Amino acid sequence: MEGAEYQRQLLRDVFGGSSDSEEEEAEVFDEVSSSLNNQSTDAERGLPLSASIPNPSRSWSWQRIEAINGLWLSTDFLSPQQQSSLLFAIKKEGWFIELSHNQAMRFGDLPFWADELSDCIREAICGSERETNIEDCDNEASILPSQLLLRDPFFDQLIANVYQPG
Numbered sequence: 001m002e003g004a005e006y007q008r009q010l011l012r013d014v015f016g017g018s019s020d021s022e023e024e025e026a027e028v029f030d031e032v033s034s035s036l037n038n039q040s041t042d043a044e045r046g047l048p049l050s051a052s053i054p055n056p057s058r059s060w061s062w063q064r065i066e067a068i069n070g071l072w073l074s075t076d077f078l079s080p081q082q083q084s085s086l087l088f089a090i091k092k093e094g095w096f097i098e099l100s101h102n103q104a105m106r107f108g109d110l111p112f113w114a115d116e117l118s119d120c121i122r123e124a125i126c127g128s129e130r131e132t133n134i135e136d137c138d139n140e141a142s143i144l145p146s147q148l149l150l151r152d153p154f155f156d157q158l159i160a161n162v163y164q165p166g
Contacts, residue, residue, distance in 0.1 A: 060074045060077065060124045061074060061075065062074050062125075062143055063075070072143050074124060077120075077124065078120075085113075086113065086117065089111070089113035090113075090160055093111060093160075095160060096160075096162045099164070101162075102161060102162050102163070102164075103159065103160070103161050103162075104158075104159070104160045105157070105158065105159050105160075106157070106158040106160075107156065107157050107158075108156060110153070110155065110156065110157075110158050111158075114155070114158050115153065118153065118154040118155045119154070121154065121155075122149065122154045125143050125144055125149065126149060
């Protein structure tokens with residue numbers, strides 16, 4: 001299969017209809033992962049998120065951004081290795097193969113790396129010094145309300161954007 005046709009097929013597989021079975025998705029992911037892993041170096045792949053999920057004893061610093069209601073920032077949330085791993089995982093999805101594609105949306109079942117990131121976020125919020133009791137999360141200054149912290153899955157939607165320099 002030529003490169004352009006492979007890319008089109010990959011996009012169909014990634015964004016394909018809801019009739020695809022989970023087994024078919026896993027087969028496609030394994031095929032693409034194998035192909036991409038063979039083409040990249042260890043430095044490009046980085047460490048898997050699961051190999052370096054934040055330590056539960058670590059405390060994160062959360063800063064409320066007053067200008068935007070509901071926006072909180074945690075600087076240095078992911079290590080450089082985790083950032084590299086996350087960027088590589090997004091690249092492996094094949095969402096941004098063509099320069100004209102600058103946004104991808106997923107709903108429902110998310111890629112495994114997104115679930116791992118979601119778990120890291122929940123752990124960081126629930127384990128932070130700010131929130132010691134989930135019921136206390138319903139006050140105005142909490143990062144997320146308790147009904148969101150108790151959701152499973154924590155997130156079921158994903159929007160990824162890519163920005164070209166300049």
